[in-house]
Amino acid sequence: MRAFVTGGAGFIGSNLVDRLLAANHSVVAFDNFSTGQDAFLEIARSHPQFTLVRGDTLDLPALVEAMAGSEMVFHLAANADVRFGVEHPRKDLDQNTIATFNVLEAMRATGARRLAFASTGSIYGDASVIPTPEHSPFPVQTSLYGASKLAGEGLIQAYCEGFGFQSWIFRFVSILGERYTHGHVFDFYRSLRTNPSRLRVLGNGRQRKSYLYVQDCIDAILVALNRATEKVNVLNLGTEEYCEVNDSIDWITGDLGVSPILDYTGGDRGWIGDSPFIFLDTSRIRALGWKPKLTIREGVLRTLDYLRSNEWVLSGR
Amino acid sequence: MRAFVTGGAGFIGSNLVDRLLAANHSVVAFDNFSTGQDAFLEIARSHPQFTLVRGDTLDLPALVEAMAGSEMVFHLAANADVRFGVEHPRKDLDQNTIATFNVLEAMRATGARRLAFASTGSIYGDASVIPTPEHSPFPVQTSLYGASKLAGEGLIQAYCEGFGFQSWIFRFVSILGERYTHGHVFDFYRSLRTNPSRLRVLGNGRQRKSYLYVQDCIDAILVALNRATEKVNVLNLGTEEYCEVNDSIDWITGDLGVSPILDYTGGDRGWIGDSPFIFLDTSRIRALGWKPKLTIREGVLRTLDYLRSNEWVLSGR
Numbered sequence: 001m002r003a004f005v006t007g008g009a010g011f012i013g014s015n016l017v018d019r020l021l022a023a024n025h026s027v028v029a030f031d032n033f034s035t036g037q038d039a040f041l042e043i044a045r046s047h048p049q050f051t052l053v054r055g056d057t058l059d060l061p062a063l064v065e066a067m068a069g070s071e072m073v074f075h076l077a078a079n080a081d082v083r084f085g086v087e088h089p090r091k092d093l094d095q096n097t098i099a100t101f102n103v104l105e106a107m108r109a110t111g112a113r114r115l116a117f118a119s120t121g122s123i124y125g126d127a128s129v130i131p132t133p134e135h136s137p138f139p140v141q142t143s144l145y146g147a148s149k150l151a152g153e154g155l156i157q158a159y160c161e162g163f164g165f166q167s168w169i170f171r172f173v174s175i176l177g178e179r180y181t182h183g184h185v186f187d188f189y190r191s192l193r194t195n196p197s198r199l200r201v202l203g204n205g206r207q208r209k210s211y212l213y214v215q216d217c218i219d220a221i222l223v224a225l226n227r228a229t230e231k232v233n234v235l236n237l238g239t240e241e242y243c244e245v246n247d248s249i250d251w252i253t254g255d256l257g258v259s260p261i262l263d264y265t266g267g268d269r270g271w272i273g274d275s276p277f278i279f280l281d282t283s284r285i286r287a288l289g290w291k292p293k294l295t296i297r298e299g300v301l302r303t304l305d306y307l308r309s310n311e312w313v314l315s316g317r
Numbered sequence: 318m319r320a321f322v323t324g325g326a327g328f329i330g331s332n333l334v335d336r337l338l339a340a341n342h343s344v345v346a347f348d349n350f351s352t353g354q355d356a357f358l359e360i361a362r363s364h365p366q367f368t369l370v371r372g373d374t375l376d377l378p379a380l381v382e383a384m385a386g387s388e389m390v391f392h393l394a395a396n397a398d399v400r401f402g403v404e405h406p407r408k409d410l411d412q413n414t415i416a417t418f419n420v421l422e423a424m425r426a427t428g429a430r431r432l433a434f435a436s437t438g439s440i441y442g443d444a445s446v447i448p449t450p451e452h453s454p455f456p457v458q459t460s461l462y463g464a465s466k467l468a469g470e471g472l473i474q475a476y477c478e479g480f481g482f483q484s485w486i487f488r489f490v491s492i493l494g495e496r497y498t499h500g501h502v503f504d505f506y507r508s509l510r511t512n513p514s515r516l517r518v519l520g521n522g523r524q525r526k527s528y529l530y531v532q533d534c535i536d537a538i539l540v541a542l543n544r545a546t547e548k549v550n551v552l553n554l555g556t557e558e559y560c561e562v563n564d565s566i567d568w569i570t571g572d573l574g575v576s577p578i579l580d581y582t583g584g585d586r587g588w589i590g591d592s593p594f595i596f597l598d599t600s601r602i603r604a605l606g607w608k609p610k611l612t613i614r615e616g617v618l619r620t621l622d623y624l625r626s627n628e629w630v631l632s633g634r
Contacts, residue, residue, distance in 0.1 A: 086479040093418050097468060101410050125474070128452075135445075137452040140549050141474035151414060151468030157442070157458035161590050162403040232457050273478050 002026040004070035004112065006057055006103060007077030009036025011179045012118065014044070015214050016074060016221070021047045023222075030066050031077065032056040037313070040179050057099035063106040070110070072225075075103045076118045078149075081182060083271045085144030096148035097155070104159045116168045116221055119153050121210070121236065121280050122146035123171065131281035134171070134234045143273030153234075160232050167231075168224050170217075173238035173280060176299040177214030178306045181313050184209075184245065185303045188252050190314045196258035202270030205246040205262065208277045210238045213299035216292035223290040236280040239292050245270075251300050319343040321387035321429065323374055323420060324394030326353025328496045329435065331361070332531050333391060333538070338364045340539075347383050348394065349373040354630070357496050374416035380423040389431045389542075392420045395466075398499060399439055400588045402461030413465035414472070421476045433485045433538055436470050438527070438553065438597050439463035440488065448598035451488070451551045460590030470551075477549050484548075485541050487534075490555035490597060493616040494531030495623045498630050501526075501562065502620045505569050507631045513575040519587030522563040522579065525594045527555045530616035533609035540607040553597040556609050562587075568617050 003020050007013040008029025013036070020027045026049045029041065033054065044050045055062040057077050067073065079095040100117070107115065124132045125142040141147040156167045174183055191199055220237050228235065253260060268276045294302065307313065320337050324330035325346025330353070337344045343366040346358065350371065361367045372379040374394050384390065396412040417434070424432065441449045442459040458464040473484045491500055508516055537554050545552065570577060585593045611619065624630065 085475065089418070089422065089476075089479075093415070093472075097414065098410070101406070105406070123471075135454040138455055140551070141471040142478045144472070144475045144479060147468070147471030147475040150471040151464070154440075154458040154464035154467040155410075155461070158402065158461045158464040158590065159406075161459045162406075162461060234457070273475065 001072055002028070002070045003072045003074060004028045004030065004067050005074045005076060006030045007036065008052070009033060009038065009040055010076060011181055012175055012214055012217065013074070013076040014040035014179055016076070016218050017041070017044050017050070019218050019222070021050055025049070027051070028053060028066060028070060030055055030063070035181060057102055058094060060102045060105060063102055064109045067106045067110045067112060070112050072114045072116070073103060073107055073112050074116045075100060078118065079145070082122055082143055082145040086272055089144050092144040092148035096145070097151040100152035101155055104155060107165065108163055113164065114166050115156060116225065117152065117156055117170065119149045119169050119171045120146060121171050121173050121238065121278050122275065123150045123153070126275055130277055131279045132236070133281040134236055134284055142275065157232050167233065168221070168228060169232065169234045170221060170224070171234065171236045171280065172217065173210035173212050173278060175214050175217050176211050176303045180214070180303050180306060184248065185252065185300055186307065188249065189304060189307045192253070192256055192258055192260060193314070196256070197260055198263060199249065199260040200263045200265065201245065201249065202265050203245065203267050203274065204264050205244065205249065206268065207245050207270060207274065208242045208279065209245065210242045210278050210280060211296045211299050212238050212292060213294040213302060216294060220285050220290045223288050224285060227288040235285045236282050237285060238280040238282050239296055240282065241296055242279040243296050248300055251297055252304060255301055255304050318389055319345070319387045320389045320391060321345045321347065321384050322391045322393060323347045324353065325369070326350060326355065326357055327393060328498055329492055329531055329534065330391070330393040331357035331496055333393070333535050334358070334361050334367070336535050336539070338367055342366070344368070345370060345383060345387060347372055347380070352498065374419055375411060377419045377422060380419055381426045384423045384427045384429060387427070387429050390420060390424055390429050391433045392417060393435045395435065396462070399460055399462040403589055406461050409461040409465035413462070414468040417469035418472055421472060424482065425480055430481065431483050432473060433542065434469065434473055434487065436466045436486050436488045437463060438488050438490050438555065438595050439592065440467045440470070443592055447594060448596045449553070450598040451553055451601055459592065474549050484550065485538070485545060486549065486551045487538060487541070488551065488553045488597065489534065490527035490529050490595060492531050492534050493528050493620045497531070497620050497623060501565065502569065502617055503624065505566065506621060506624045509570070509573055509575055509577060510631070513573070514577055515580060516566065516577040517580045517582065518562065518566065519582050520562065520584055520591070521581050522561065522566065523585065524562050524587060524591065525559045525596065526562065527559045527595050527597060528613045528616050529555050529609060530611040530619060533611060537602050537607045540605050541602060544605040552602045553599050554602060555597040555599050556613055557599065558613055559596040560613050565617055568614055569621060572618055572621050
């Protein structure tokens with residue numbers, strides 16, 4: 001198979017690229033390096049079946065040119081930062097919604113017909129059913145990030161109906177692990193490295209969140225591609241547990257051997273549009289034979305190991 | 318109140334403008350006249366509280382300029398034709414999703430904080446629950462039109478959370494009545510006027526659809542604005558009945574006194590992405606004290622009366 005991976009130099013994308021190459025697929029990685037890193041493609045670059053294209057998903061002709069000949073598209077490129085939507089609403093629209101439209105149009109132009117899409121559990125907003133299944137009640141969006149991914153899902157589904165595409169839409173919890181470059185473990189690690197005596201915590205620390213280790217995430221994607229056969233396959237990805245932000249802080253500070261004073265900003269949400277409780281029902285992907293190998297705690301610790309060995313990523317943004 | 322109505326020269330928009338003016342509100346109608354008609358503003362134009370701005374919702378500076386000073390925005394401008402999405406996918410993205418983003422940005426720029434939005438029952442796709450309530454299971458999109466409106470809903474909801482807006486999102490069935498300029502009654506009437514002996518019918522005629530008379534639709538909007546007080550109010554609008562396309566054909570041919578041979582194109586869908594059964598649960602809007610005055614049949618007959626008295630609209634597009 002010839003696979004096309006948008007965001008192929010990013011956190012999840014580059015890990016996926018390595019896995020696809022190891023499984024003897026040809027891979028074209030497409031990335032604008034806004035958050036992607038050359039270093040993440042160190043292994044891939046030495047592989048004869050690998051091609052890197054520097055380009056932007058907002059540039060449709062470049063997408064079409066790079067995608068030509070690919071059968072399977074993994075669309076991972078995105079503005080993945082959920083917190084700052086209200087500071088620049090246009091960014092989520094452009095990089096998530098319009099970019100997804102461009103990927104679909106490039107598929108239509110090149111004849112690619114299979115698409116895996118990185119969506120998010122954030123589209124459930126303040127979920128009314130927890131753990132939240134894929135067929136939960138029609139949600140109300142609470143973040144521009146979630147809204148932009150919902151728009152991407154809708155476009156993909158309509159293209160499946162209108163143009164005979166097949167899709168796998170993955171609603172991720174937060175992903176952790178090697179090449180992780182943003183999120184709460186990143187922020188806490190960087191902060192504690194500078195000042196181990198105090199830690200600013202958004203909200204009251206009681207927010208309940210879910211995380212998944214990146215290799216477990218990729219396992220799930222590959223299992224689903226083989227075993228989920230609907231025209232549109234929507235699948236939650238996560239572990240069967242959640243943790244409080246405070247649990248995560250305990251694991252991180254314990255691992256680092258520090259005891260900071262915690263400065264809570266207060267309130268039950270870390271930011272506008274933050275969901276105080278994210279916990280997805282993953283029965284559907286489990287029924288396909290997948291289960292995660294790492295717990296949330298193990299994922300957090302694996303991420304700390306990675307950050308410790310790769311401190312360059314802390315200044316890389 | 319000073320109201321701003323996008324699509325104010327269109328079918329529903331111009332009827333709303335007349336109603337708002339009659340209720341002593343100031344109204345700015347904003348329309349690019351792509352489907353809007355000068356003639357629809359005949360009554361409004363003589364009103365001192367009425368302003369017409371010719372402009373496009375894709376032109377953000379023009380929107381901002383025209384919206385300044387308005388408190389309440391009715392966003393009705395759209396590519397409202399659900400059938401032709403696959404012929405020009407960019408049109409729904411531009412005119413429905415990006416245009417809605419622009420309306421929200423214009424509101425942010427001008428300080429308008431209340432928004433009524435014309436969404437659609439098409440966003441339920443092939444609904445798994447019928448009649449379909451607002452909190453039905455998370456749907457899968459089947460049309461680019463539905464996807465583009467879903468994206469608009471998500472953006473509006475995220476702006477309500479992020480910027481303190483309040484919104485009323487109306488999921489319409491197909492609307493009928495005075496100034497109706499597209500849809501099956503229009504198509505059938507025009508076709509039968511040219512050739513009363515044969516009628517081409519998309520699908521098998523067994524598709525079950527819902528319709529609502531335009532003045533009932535506007536009544537519902539005005540009731541909801543007064544009585545629905547959530548930050549985000551999502552409301553289905555429709556009658557408590559549905560009809561088959563064949564029922565509608567009987568009413569139309571009976572009213573016209575013709576007996577055409579019916580040429581069915583076949584299949585249970587009229588077009589790609591067509592939903593074979595649209596019937597919305599309207600308990601929520603009914604609980605606010607609204608109910609429609611006309612049945613579907615009465616709405617169809619009222620529409621025929623309008624078309625008969627205004628045959629210019631048949632050639633107007």
